[in-house]
Amino acid sequence: MSPGAPLAAGAAGPMTPEPLRVRSLRRETADTWTVSLDVSRRPGGFPFQPGQFNMLYVFGVGEVAISISGDPGRPAELLHTVRTVGAATHALRGIGRGGTLGVRGPYGRPWPMEEARGQDVVVVAGGLGLAPLRPAILHLLRHRAEYGRVSVLVGARTPEDLPFRRELARWQEDSRLRVLVTVDKASPGWTEHVGVVPALLSDVEVDPARTVALMCGPEVMMRFTVRELERRGVPDARIHLSLERNMKCAVGFCGHCQLVPYFVCKDGPVFPYEKLRPFINLREV
Amino acid sequence: MPEVTSSAPEEGRAQLSLEQFAALLAALRGEGWRLVGPTVRDGALVHEDISGAEELPRGWTEVQEAGTYRLARREDGALFGYSVGPKSWKHLLFVPRLRLMSAHREAEGFRVESEPTEPPRLALIGARSCDLHAIAVQDRTFLEGPYKDPDYAARRERLFVVAVNCGQAGGTCFCVSMRTGPRATFGFDIALTEVLEGGHRFLAEAGSERGAALLSRLEARPASEEDIQAADAVVERTAQSMGRTMDTTDIKGLLYRNLEHPRWDDVAQRCLACTNCTLVCPTCFCSTVEDTSDLRGDVAERWRRWDSCFTLDHSYLHGGNVRHTIRGRYRQWLTHKVASWWDQFGTSGCIGCGRCITWCPVGIDITEEVAAIRATDGARSGA
Ligand SMILES: Cc1cc2nc3c(=O)[nH]c(=O)nc-3n(C[C@H](O)[C@H](O)[C@H](O)COP(=O)(O)OP(=O)(O)OC[C@H]3O[C@@H](n4cnc5c(N)ncnc54)[C@H](O)[C@@H]3O)c2cc1C
Numbered sequence: 306m307s308p309g310a311p312l313a314a315g316a317a318g319p320m321t322p323e324p325l326r327v328r329s330l331r332r333e334t335a336d337t338w339t340v341s342l343d344v345s346r347r348p349g350g351f352p353f354q355p356g357q358f359n360m361l362y363v364f365g366v367g368e369v370a371i372s373i374s375g376d377p378g379r380p381a382e383l384l385h386t387v388r389t390v391g392a393a394t395h396a397l398r399g400i401g402r403g404g405t406l407g408v409r410g411p412y413g414r415p416w417p418m419e420e421a422r423g424q425d426v427v428v429v430a431g432g433l434g435l436a437p438l439r440p441a442i443l444h445l446l447r448h449r450a451e452y453g454r455v456s457v458l459v460g461a462r463t464p465e466d467l468p469f470r471r472e473l474a475r476w477q478e479d480s481r482l483r484v485l486v487t488v489d490k491a492s493p494g495w496t497e498h499v500g501v502v503p504a505l506l507s508d509v510e511v512d513p514a515r516t517v518a519l520m521c522g523p524e525v526m527m528r529f530t531v532r533e534l535e536r537r538g539v540p541d542a543r544i545h546l547s548l549e550r551n552m553k554c555a556v557g558f559c560g561h562c563q564l565v566p567y568f569v570c571k572d573g574p575v576f577p578y579e580k581l582r583p584f585i586n587l588r589e590v
Numbered sequence: 591m592p593e594v595t596s597s598a599p600e601e602g603r604a605q606l607s608l609e610q611f612a613a614l615l616a617a618l619r620g621e622g623w624r625l626v627g628p629t630v631r632d633g634a635l636v637h638e639d640i641s642g643a644e645e646l647p648r649g650w651t652e653v654q655e656a657g658t659y660r661l662a663r664r665e666d667g668a669l670f671g672y673s674v675g676p677k678s679w680k681h682l683l684f685v686p687r688l689r690l691m692s693a694h695r696e697a698e699g700f701r702v703e704s705e706p707t708e709p710p711r712l713a714l715i716g717a718r719s720c721d722l723h724a725i726a727v728q729d730r731t732f733l734e735g736p737y738k739d740p741d742y743a744a745r746r747e748r749l750f751v752v753a754v755n756c757g758q759a760g761g762t763c764f765c766v767s768m769r770t771g772p773r774a775t776f777g778f779d780i781a782l783t784e785v786l787e788g789g790h791r792f793l794a795e796a797g798s799e800r801g802a803a804l805l806s807r808l809e810a811r812p813a814s815e816e817d818i819q820a821a822d823a824v825v826e827r828t829a830q831s832m833g834r835t836m837d838t839t840d841i842k843g844l845l846y847r848n849l850e851h852p853r854w855d856d857v858a859q860r861c862l863a864c865t866n867c868t869l870v871c872p873t874c875f876c877s878t879v880e881d882t883s884d885l886r887g888d889v890a891e892r893w894r895r896w897d898s899c900f901t902l903d904h905s906y907l908h909g910g911n912v913r914h915t916i917r918g919r920y921r922q923w924l925t926h927k928v929a930s931w932w933d934q935f936g937t938s939g940c941i942g943c944g945r946c947i948t949w950c951p952v953g954i955d956i957t958e959e960v961a962a963i964r965a966t967d968g969a970r971s972g973a
């Protein structure tokens with residue numbers, strides 16, 4: 306039930322962060338930044354599994370759940386990609402190179418990379434939903450021979466809102482992946498798709514008997530994508546969603562992340578759709 | 591630890607006079623336990639530090655109904671002649687406000703100090719069976735998951751429990767339905783039954799070695815067959831006079847298949863989302879975390895504070911609150927208490943103490959809400 310040992314737990318207590326220095330900041334979009342943290346003093350770096358997240362603490366301001374967006378095969382580097390939306394994320398952005406953040410984690414159930422072995426994998430990301438999926442894609446590339454066809458479908462509001470844009474372009478050139486990108490609203494010079502993410506599925510060959518889907522993005526986008534995958538015959542047990550809920554503790558104490566029977570922090574954030582089916586279409590769960 | 595001697599009978603049951611009961615509390619104090627027990631404060635029976643038996647609410651009882659609580663005089667001098675007051679023992683284990691850490695700015699970055707956890711040794715005097723079940727329910731949240739709460743764990747370890755089998759059911763109690771009382775069956779060092787007929791006295795039962803050792807030091811008389819029968823009759827009478835009942839047959843299935851029941855719209859018209867029910871509930875565990883810093887920005891602190899799923903902020907996400915209506919929040923509360931708690935912790939989250947019924951300012955009654963849904967199982971709201 307609890308993948309990944311609680312690194313910041315132990316004598317310090319599960320709610321106590323570890324200070325880590327900001328090594329660099331890279332701009333992804335107008336409001337989104339990738340923060341690299343220095344883990345060189347930690348023996349073994351910062352191991353994690355794709356889809357897991359950390360709680361990032363800004364001195365005196367607050368603590369927020371942020372997915373780890375780096376390469377699980379390179380634990381010497383710890384990356385998070387953060388969109389500035391409110392108090393904590395703005396303060397986080399303001400810290401700058403050489404500043405210090407508090408970190409505790411990694412938390413949560415990861416993407417089912419083992420279960421997906423030998424299968425075709427369809428990765429579906431809406432906006433910054435690509436952040437927790439990037440480690441999964443990097444894992445797939447690193448262990449490419451162990452998986453079948455890999456398709457990556459990405460959507461954003463405008464081309465300027467696409468995170469990891471240069472990397473996406475590189476992946477599009479990579480014959481080992483099929484990468485389709487769409488935007489709601491094109492800007493001049495845009496030559497890719499325009500429209501919603503689920504529509505991209507019609508361009509992908511889906512063999513329901515051997516497809517595993519991993520998705521993260523706005524809940525509406527995921528609902529429509531699930532519907533489309535179900536229509537194509539992919540069983541609910543092989544459609545995996547990463548969910549977002551308010552999180553104050555990430556360790557199962559605070560109750561904020563509940564979704565009827567689940568604690569999104571420890572039972573998720575990644576869930577097979579078969580577990581969500583009875584609840585996810587209700588309002589206000 | 592002294593040996594368990596012959597003065598406690600084999601089953602560890604003894605008969606205590608009032609003086610011996612007072613001596614029991616004095617002995618606990620003598621052993622360095624801080625006594626916390628029921629006492630009258632501001633028109634209610636609450637658990638506070640007490641110095642001994644003389645501070646117990648002798649001759650007081652409570653009258654409880656939906657939305658109603660008042661103290662009343664008894665005809666007799668019972669020390670535990672009431673059921674449960676507004677304050678459960680939760681305050682002492684899962685404390686309402688707790689500093690989790692402090693952080694100190696340094697030349698390079700900051701240093702974090704976690705809080706030392708050296709809580710007092712507390713003797714709970716007069717914990718009821720439902721209270722003990724509630725503690726066991728919270729243990730599952732704070733001790734038995736993938737992570738342990740160190741503060742709760744430390745407080746939990748430093749407890750001596752003197753339970754009292756209820757001699758009277760409150761107007762809103764339904765422990766019999768929830769199979770959580772009125773007799774304490776675990777989680778105590780000593781359990782008492784207060785017997786009033788035929789002379790005011792207590793039947794005492796040891797639940798641990800240290801409880802047995804303490805009883806033996808009081809040189810109490812071993813309980814006779816008649817003593818035990820008299821005490822059993824007290825508890826039996828309580829069980830027969832529950833203020834409320836709740837049919838728990840397939841209750842999880844009932845709630846899960848009625849998440850769109852029109853009763854949620856109905857109760858949402860009455861509920862004020864005041865959070866009282868969650869604050870008085872002995873099992874509710876929600877908390878929020880507040881990070882603050884001093885004016886100069888050199889020292890920062892992290893505090894944990896009780897929270898409730900009835901607040902809008904509880905489900906806040908950038909861009910909107912998940913449970914933005916009272917309907918959604920009341921549904922979360924009731925569904926969590928009696929249904930989803932089973933999936934999360936293998937137990938009911940409601941132990942039938944009735945506090946939420948008594949302390950609801952508009953008298954919403956959890957047993958009535960469940961019954962209403964059961965009566966029209968499968969109905970769907972038009973909206
Ligand atoms: C498992 C998980 C993974 C996430 N991964 C990322 C990521 O990789 N990159 C990223 O930019 N964002 C991510 N988020 C969302 C991120 O946590 C919120 O954007 C952030 O909490 C907003 O905080 P704020 O103080 O800047 O905003 P405010 O709007 O000022 O929020 C105030 C407080 O509300 C809570 N809160 C607000 N929005 C959210 C939210 N969406 N999710 C959870 N709590 C919230 C937080 O406690 C926050 O401190 C993730 C959320 C979860 C649950």
Ligand code: SF4
Pocket residue numbers: 867870871872873927939940941942943944945946947956
């Ligand atoms: S839900 Fe109400 S009756 Fe049940 S344990 Fe909580 S306060 Fe007591």
Ligand code: SF4
Pocket residue numbers: 560563868873874875876897898899900922923924926927
């Ligand atoms: S009923 Fe509400 S306040 Fe109580 S534990 Fe559940 S979510 Fe938290």
Ligand code: FES
Pocket residue numbers: 551552553554555556557558559560561562563568569570571
């Ligand atoms: S985030 Fe606190 S219980 Fe899940």
